[in-house]
Amino acid sequence: MIEAIILDWAGTTVDYGSRAPIIAFKNAFAHYGIELSEATIRQDVGLDKMTHVRKMLQEPAIAETWEADHHDIPLATAAEKIYHQFQIEISKVLTETAQLKSGMTDLIRFADEHHIQLATTTGYTQTMLDQILPLAADQGYHPRYNITSEQTNHIGRPHADMVNLAMAKLNVTDPNHVIKVGDTINDILEGKNAGTFSIGVVDGGNLIGLSQSEFERLNIEDQDRYQAKATAILKEAGADDVVNNIADLIPLIESINDHQQEMPLLLTPGPLTTSRAVKETMLVDHGTWDDDYKELTQWVRHELVALGHASDEDYTTVLMQGSGSFGVEAALGTAVPKQDATLLIAANGAYGERMTEIADYLAIPYVVVDVPEDQTVTLSAVQTVLEQHPEITHFAMVHCETTTGILNPIETIIPVLADKGIVTIVDAMSSFGGVPIDLTALNVDYLVTSSNKCVQGVPGFSIVLAKRETLDLTQGNARSLALDLYAQYRCFEDNAGKWRFTSPTHVVYAFAKALHELNEEGGISARFRRYSTNESLLRQGMNDLGYELVIDENVQSPIITSFKYPIADFNFRAFYEYLKDRGFIIYPGKVSKCDSFRIGNIGEVSASDISRLLNLIETYTKDTLQLSVAR
Numbered sequence: 001m002i003e004a005i006i007l008d009w010a011g012t013t014v015d016y017g018s019r020a021p022i023i024a025f026k027n028a029f030a031h032y033g034i035e036l037s038e039a040t041i042r043q044d045v046g047l048d049k050m051t052h053v054r055k056m057l058q059e060p061a062i063a064e065t066w067e068a069d070h071h072d073i074p075l076a077t078a079a080e081k082i083y084h085q086f087q088i089e090i091s092k093v094l095t096e097t098a099q100l101k102s103g104m105t106d107l108i109r110f111a112d113e114h115h116i117q118l119a120t121t122t123g124y125t126q127t128m129l130d131q132i133l134p135l136a137a138d139q140g141y142h143p144r145y146n147i148t149s150e151q152t153n154h155i156g157r158p159h160a161d162m163v164n165l166a167m168a169k170l171n172v173t174d175p176n177h178v179i180k181v182g183d184t185i186n187d188i189l190e191g192k193n194a195g196t197f198s199i200g201v202v203d204g205g206n207l208i209g210l211s212q213s214e215f216e217r218l219n220i221e222d223q224d225r226y227q228a229k230a231t232a233i234l235k236e237a238g239a240d241d242v243v244n245n246i247a248d249l250i251p252l253i254e255s256i257n258d259h260q261q262e263m264p265l266l267l268t269p270g271p272l273t274t275s276r277a278v279k280e281t282m283l284v285d286h287g288t289w290d291d292d293y294k295e296l297t298q299w300v301r302h303e304l305v306a307l308g309h310a311s312d313e314d315y316t317t318v319l320m321q322g323s324g325s326f327g328v329e330a331a332l333g334t335a336v337p338k339q340d341a342t343l344l345i346a347a348n349g350a351y352g353e354r355m356t357e358i359a360d361y362l363a364i365p366y367v368v369v370d371v372p373e374d375q376t377v378t379l380s381a382v383q384t385v386l387e388q389h390p391e392i393t394h395f396a397m398v399h400c401e402t403t404t405g406i407l408n409p410i411e412t413i414i415p416v417l418a419d420k421g422i423v424t425i426v427d428a429m430s431s432f433g434g435v436p437i438d439l440t441a442l443n444v445d446y447l448v449t450s451s452n453k454c455v456q457g458v459p460g461f462s463i464v465l466a467k468r469e470t471l472d473l474t475q476g477n478a479r480s481l482a483l484d485l486y487a488q489y490r491c492f493e494d495n496a497g498k499w500r501f502t503s504p505t506h507v508v509y510a511f512a513k514a515l516h517e518l519n520e521e522g523g524i525s526a527r528f529r530r531y532s533t534n535e536s537l538l539r540q541g542m543n544d545l546g547y548e549l550v551i552d553e554n555v556q557s558p559i560i561t562s563f564k565y566p567i568a569d570f571n572f573r574a575f576y577e578y579l580k581d582r583g584f585i586i587y588p589g590k591v592s593k594c595d596s597f598r599i600g601n602i603g604e605v606s607a608s609d610i611s612r613l614l615n616l617i618e619t620y621t622k623d624t625l626q627l628s629v630a631r
């Protein structure tokens with residue numbers, strides 16, 4: 001839980017555009033005949049002011065001007081003189097610029113309600129701060145402690161000392177429970193050095209550097225451009241996240257709290273992190289007999305066919321109680337007739353293997369195309385086996401093999417086999433909803449997924465998308481009553497969406513909510529982009545930290561990524577616990593040929609979650625594993 005927020009002053013909480021120090025520096029140097037550009041001043045804002053003066057005086061052009069005009073006064077003394085003048089100038093402007101920025105009142109109220117303590121650190125001196133504090137207090141802002149570098153032996157930003165002192169005074173010991181917020185690079189570095197969450201604020205900050213009226217006069221595109229540029233600079237400095245308005249910290253804190261507390265972020269291949277709204281849907285109980293529920297079931301069935309780019313005329317959805325494997329078993333056990341049929345299974349991981357186990361249990365005759373785990377299934381490998389086994393009537397393969405995260409090219413294999421009259425079954429469990437799939441173009445007969453993968457629902461049922469003309473011929477095939485896909489299909493069709501047997505009502509409502517959220521996000525292509533961004537950030541970030549991939553990046557799916565252990569005697573359990581304590585659940589590896597672990601990119605997970613994860617792994621890699629990292 002976040003216990004404290006440590007805030008900067010000018011540009012962050014007061015003084016929109018961080019005008020006060022700029023005006024005062026300009027006037028102080030002008031007093032000695034030196035014209036400073038705003039850009040020169042803004043470069044190092046956030047430092048303590050004496051350091052800042054010295055830094056500017058070191059600029060060759062400024063130093064030369066000083067020496068030409070004031071050759072009787074050495075540079076060292078110049079800094080003191082200008083600094084003295086700065087103190088006079090800033091007093092004149094501090095009071096005009098002490099207005100709280102928009103959003104602060106909301107943040108203060110939120111902090112109050114959640115017992116989050118507020119403190120500040122600043123590049124101002126105590127004398128300057130003493131002018132601002134009563135004005136801020138008049139506006140309802142009373143941080144408990146206000147730290148200047150005078151209290152830390154003049155060690156200011158970017159060092160951690162001021163934040164450390166604030167934490168000590170607030171009696172907060174764990175930096176994972178603290179957020180440091182500021183508008184400058186030095187602010188971000190200060191938070192990073194203290195090990196807190198380091199969050200940047202863009203609107204009204206130094207990096208945009210415009211007054212409120214100047215900013216508001218810009219058109220939307222220009223505002224976006226300024227914001228994007230400032231965001232990029234703060235991120236580059238290592239910010240864990242960057243917000244526009246300071247009130248945007250509120251949802252960020254809620255999400256950090258969720259993840260640190262009762263709701264960790266699952267970076268797993270499903271069940272995965274669902275949205276709060278999806279979870280909240282399950283707070284209401286529903287009967288299975290109800291017409292609304294049956295209608296909802298019909299809508300879900302229709303919506304899934306549409307997501308697969310197919311028509312309800314050609315394809316249908318059969319929902320099946322149980323986890324994803326129940327759907328695979330129902331599909332295999334119903335699709336393959338009891339006589340005169342042989343199944344070909346392509347396997348390059350645990351889920352392909354599982355289909356062979358199912359075939360064993362159901363006594364389905366089968367042949368396997370065995371492919372190494374780090375390679376994709378290819379059409380030529382499948383065709384070779386087909387030629388050797390003319391008795392083959394059915395073919396099954398996995399799309400994203402979650403064992404490694406490899407993506408098999410179903411689009412080059414399935415249509416070819418379908419053309420040969422072979423009935424095709426695809427386990428697209430971990431990809432449907434997150435990777436675009438066109439059922440019609442694939443001409444696939446059965447495609448299986450589940451409620452708890454990329455549509456981002458909770459576990460409870462599996463989903464079989466089936467070609468009607470194929471499914472219509474399967475009456476009496478099933479080896480199991482409960483997993484009879486045909487009987488389940490007929491029940492839905494003949495009774496307007498009625499499930500056979502008790503159905504997971506709460507899960508279905510949550511899933512319908514998740515489908516709406518998928519549409520709101522922009523459909524599968526938008527979700528695919530988000531997952532792909534997560535995956536590439538993760539892969540590149542981990543690479544920079546020295547972690548190697550198990551499979552080639554060209555065959556990598558955006559779903560889940562496998563990494564080799566960084567050292568031979570890597571203690572995965574300890575690594576797992578370290579991340580779990582900080583709100584992230586990752587997954588052990590499943591490949592047989594090397595020691596690995598996996599990190600999922602799917603679910604309600606954003607780029608900023610991945611960047612927070614990478615910061616934790618960086619710390620762990622350096623401090624616990626004692627490995628040097630390039631990042």
Ligand SMILES: *Cc1c(COP(=O)(O)O)cnc(C)c1O
Pocket residue numbers: 269270323324325326351398400401402427428429430450
């Ligand atoms: C998740 C998953 C399954 C189903 O596993 P369950 O534990 O039964 O839900 C099947 N195949 C793949 C590729 C998967 O990722």
